[in-house]
Each structure stands twice: as structure tokens, then as C-alpha cells.
Amino acid sequence: MTSNIVEIDNISFGYKGRLLHKNINMVFPRGKVVAIMGGSGSGKTTLLRLIGGQIKPTNGQVRVNGKVVHEQNRKGIYQLRRTMGMLFQHGALFTDLSVFDNVAFPMRELTDLPEPMIRDLVLMKLNAVGLRGAHQLMPTELSGGMARRVALARAVALDPNIIMYDEPFAGLDPISMGVICDLIRSLNDALGATSIIVSHDVKETFLIADYVYFVANGEVAAEGTPHDLMLSTLPFVHQFVHGEKDGPVPFHYPAENYQSELLKQSALMKI
Amino acid sequence: MDRTTIDLWVGVFVALGVAALLGLAMKVGNLTSSKIGDTYSVSAAFENIGGLKPNAPVKSAGVVVGRVADIRFDPKLYEAVVTIKIDERYEFPKDTFANIYTAGLLGEQYVGLEAGGEDEVLKNGDKITQTQDAVVLEKMISQFLYNKASETNSEDGTKDSKSGTQSSEKKSGGATSTELGDAPF
């Protein structure tokens, strides 16, 4: 068995002939927190869906625990997914179930544990994210940060080996952001799991990640430890890490010359 | 909502549905009346059954005593053979008369049994020999018009006697025909 729990091997993926990813290679070693960063729309979330087997790659393969994901049948994929937990961007809590039932959901669906044991486990998981007291609330009664924490408790309900985070920091206030940040690191170390974070929040991600991949234009533009990347002189990485307005990623959406467009407009008006 | 409360409500719901179905079957439908216990079959041949349908009622003195089970066409005699099932509780003499009547002027058709006087009774598989056909309204109307026309057109005795035989044939069609004859056309 290799030391890498997830390996993305030379993957290409695209819709209708337009390639979103071109020959991407990534490895995710056991026990580490690895981040995938990149601008909006660079296909980061798609990489998570490829790992989870929700979509099939056009070329190449994803291996989880040495098994090629897209070659598994439905049962095999479901078996792989039982070793994964995923935190969705907005939590994706089941709105018709209470906080308690949300966390209990994977246990009830996938295991035959007796109800008293499920109760203990759920309260334990909720305690880990600091929301044991909120177990009777409905998801609509939670703040964004609290919902994210409940979703996190649900993602780790079955003690997964791989935890994937889709934009865990997006749209949170600084306090909640700090809390989530801490939780990701501490849960990873406590469970001995591997975490894959997809994010564009540089500060928080660099704080907890062991290794970072930068994705731009469908390729891995840069990779390294947060420290290396902070000092990177690659123009794209520099622009991204320091949040500069203009650089290799242009401010303007591609358009024709501004002046000529204005002239054309006024010419039309005259007629 | 607690799971047990939901179960209760769903139970109430399904019970209501079953009750409604039973109510429809018993109170609205003819489940009770169509259920005649043990029966015996008797057949009868008619030259014309009009609009008689399987499952039509068989009545005697206005009481439903059975149902029409089957209607076949006899290709040798060119007759309709109607099999009827009669409730075992009712016995009819061998010389019972079978008519096809219409309920009202345009209503559904049924078989009417008029008991004869013999001592021997009908048994399973027996055949009723004395039958009378259904009254076909169109036939009657055309006959009536034909008669009217011949009456007004000719004072000839020969033609009159011909129409006389026809009208007597018509009269035997039952009460309906006399009613129709009186109707102003």
C-alpha cells in the first residue's frame, strides 16, 4: 500500500469537448491537510467530484486507496464513499431533519447501530464541534457558521479516512472562520484522516495546510508548502497570494477595444 | 412531528379511504343487490334480443330473481341463445314465459319471467321454450308510419287486410307499443 491515500493521475476532464482540466497530477498523503487553490471557476470543486466518483474523467484516473474510482461499479463506489466525508459549500444540511437527525443520518442509513449508541455518537460528534446544546434545533434556525459546523459533524460521523471540504470558509464571519479553521486541523489530527480543502481563502488555508496545489487554466500552476508559495515569484501565484487586482489574471473580461465599441454605438445612434 | 403521530394520521387516512371505497361499493354500487347466492342456469332462445346485455337483471313480478349470464348466437337456427342464472330460492314452472322488456321508453332492457301453471319446475340446464322478442323501436316506428301511409293512400280492401295482420302483430309487442300508437306523430 502506498503512502498516498488519493492519487490523481494525469487527469483530463471536460464538458462537450471543452476541457476544464488538462493532465492534472496530484497526490494526497495520509494524515496530511492538502489544499487545492485557484480562482473561481477553475474547476476545483470538479476535482472533488472526480474523487468522490460523481463524475467520470475524460482521460486518466483517480485512485482512492489504490482503487481506480471510475472503474468501480455502483456498489464499489458506494463502498469507497463510506470512507469519505464531505463538507459542502453551504453545508447542505437536510432541511427537513433536526440537527441531531442530520448528524445521525449517515449512521442510520449505513450502519445497523442501535439507537442508544447512535445517540451517544451523535452527541459526541456535536460536542466536538461545540454544538451539543443545539441538537434539537432545525437547520433553518442556525447561523451560517453553526450550519457549517453541524455539516462538519455530519461529514465525520462515520470516522472517514478522507475528509473533503468544498470552500469551507466562504461567506463566514471572521470568528466562525477561525473556529472552522481550528476544527479542520484538529479533526484531521484526531481522526488520523486526510483532509482535502478546496478554497480560495489564502490566509486561512495557508494557516492549516501542509501542502498546497494551485490550479489555473485547467493545469497545476504551482505546488508546494505554504511557506514556499508565499515566497514564490511566479506571477500568477504572486497575484493570487497577495490579492492584487491586475496581473496574469486580467481584470477585464475579454472584450473588443473599448474606444471602437463606443464609436460603433454612437455611429448606430446617428442612423 | 413525532413518528408515531404520523403513523396514527396515516392510519386514519387509509381507514377513511377504505371506508369510502366500501361505502361506494355498498351504498352507491350494486354490490349487495348483485350478489345472489347459489344459482341455476336456464337458457332461452329469442329471435331478437334488442339491446339486452350480459349481467342485465332477470325479473319476475318486478322483483330481481337473477341475472343474464351469457348471450350467444346460434348459427344454425339464426337465433340468440340467452343463458340466465336464477336464484336457487326461486322455482319456476316448466311452461314459464320469458319476455324481453324495456324499463321505460328508452331504459335498459331486462328479461321478465311470467310463471305458467305446470307442476314440474325448471332445473339447471333446462330450456325455456316460450319466449317473446324484444321490441325494437325503429321497427315499430317504421311499421306505424307504413300503416298510416297505407291507410290514407288507399281505401282498397285487399291492402287494408294486409295492414290489419301487421297491426295485430304489432299489438302483441306489449304495452309499450300501444302507448306509442297513441303518441301524436
Added chain:
Amino acid sequence: MKSILFNRLTKLLTGIGRRMIERIWRLGAGARLFFLTIVYSGESFKRFHLTLREVYFTGVMSLLIIIVSAFFVGMVLGLQGYNTLQKYGSSEAIGVLVALSLVRELGPVVTALLFAGRAGTAITAEIGLMKTTEQLSAMEMMAVNPIARVVAPRFWAGVISMPVLAALFSMVGVLGGYIVAVPLIGVDDGAFWSQMQANVDVREDIINGVIKSVVFGVACTMIALFEGFDAPPTAEGVSHATTRTVVISSLTVLGLDFVLTSFMITV
């Protein structure tokens, strides 16, 4: 000038063609969802309380609208029927008229239309929103099949609820007609029921009505589920999908009603 006309015509034709292809594609996708629902039903029957829960939401919660509508429909039938029948001196036949029109047609059809508006839209909106908020994706990532967990229980709940609601509709409608005909207008009580019983056949009328409502149940629920499942994950997408559920369900119910009736009448 000619080329402009030609261009417009080709545009129109390609537009029609594209829409047709889109429709056929959706029909196929719906059929596939139906097939998958049947396949995964076994899994969902193991936890039958999920289906019961949905029967509560689709069936029990529709009781009020069904009973009230049925009562009024029955009363209107009674009034209208009496008005016409008494001209022909056969006002006792009012029971037959009310019962047959309810049991054969209005019961199953109006129930299905109300069901599409009340429960169908709720199903579409719920599933559409579950998709929009990634709840279905989350379920899939937890190795829980959304078709077995979300779609199949709702489907069977709809199929169970519809005949129950239709039977209730017919029964309450008959009672509504009775109340207008007997105590209010003064038709003879005995004649009302006996005429009804003499002319309503259990197998031909009542059972056929139940068969109709089961078919409508399958169609309405499946359309609602598919529209929700297929809705684009946006607020606009979900709202369009809910509208489509009502429109397509209603048209399908009326069309199916014709087909089923023509089968039942000739056989």
C-alpha cells in the same frame, strides 16, 4: 427580402425541432427515472416509515382540500342535475347522475388535478430545493442513493394516496349531492339511493374509477418528482419546474383519462 423570409422560416423550423428534441429527451429521462424508482423501491420498502411519512405529507395534508372540493362539486352536480332532469320528469335519476359522474370521471380526474396543484408542486419544490442546496449531492457522497431515499418513498406515497383521496372524493361528493337532492329539493330518499344502486356497477364503475386514480397517481407523482429532479439548481429553475408540474400533470391526466375511458367503455 426573400432571404430574410427564408431565414426566419429556417429559424422557426429549427426552433420547433429543437423544442421537440428537448421534449423527447425529457420524456426519455423521465422514463429512466421511473425505471430506477421501481428498481430501487425494494431498498426503500425496507424502511417503510419513510413512505408513511410521505403519505402523511401528500395524502393526509390534502384531505381538507379534497373533502371541501368534493362536497361542493357534489352539491353543484345535484343542483344542475335536478334542474335538467325534472324537465323530463325523472328527477329520481339524480342519484344515478351524481354517483356515475363522480365515480367514473370527476372523482379520479378532479382529485388528480387538485393533487397536482397541492401535493405535486410541493414535491417538485422540495426536491428542486434539495438539489439547489446540494442536499442530493451530499446524500450521494454519503453513499446513500437519493432515488431510494428521496424519490421512491414519495412515489409510493403518491400512488397510495391518490386512490384513497379519489374514493373519498366520490363518497363525499355523493353525500353533497344527497344533501342538495333530498333534504333541500325534496327528492324521495329511497328513490335516490335505489336508482343509484340499480345503475352503478361495482366492477365496471367503481373498480374502473380506482384503476384510473391509481394510473393518475403514478403519472402525477412521477411528473412532480422528475420536474424536481431535473430542475436547474436556481430559484428561477425551481419556480419554472413547479409551474411545469401543474401544467404537464393536468394535461397528462386529461389525456390519460380519455385513453383509459376509451379502453374501459369498449371492453
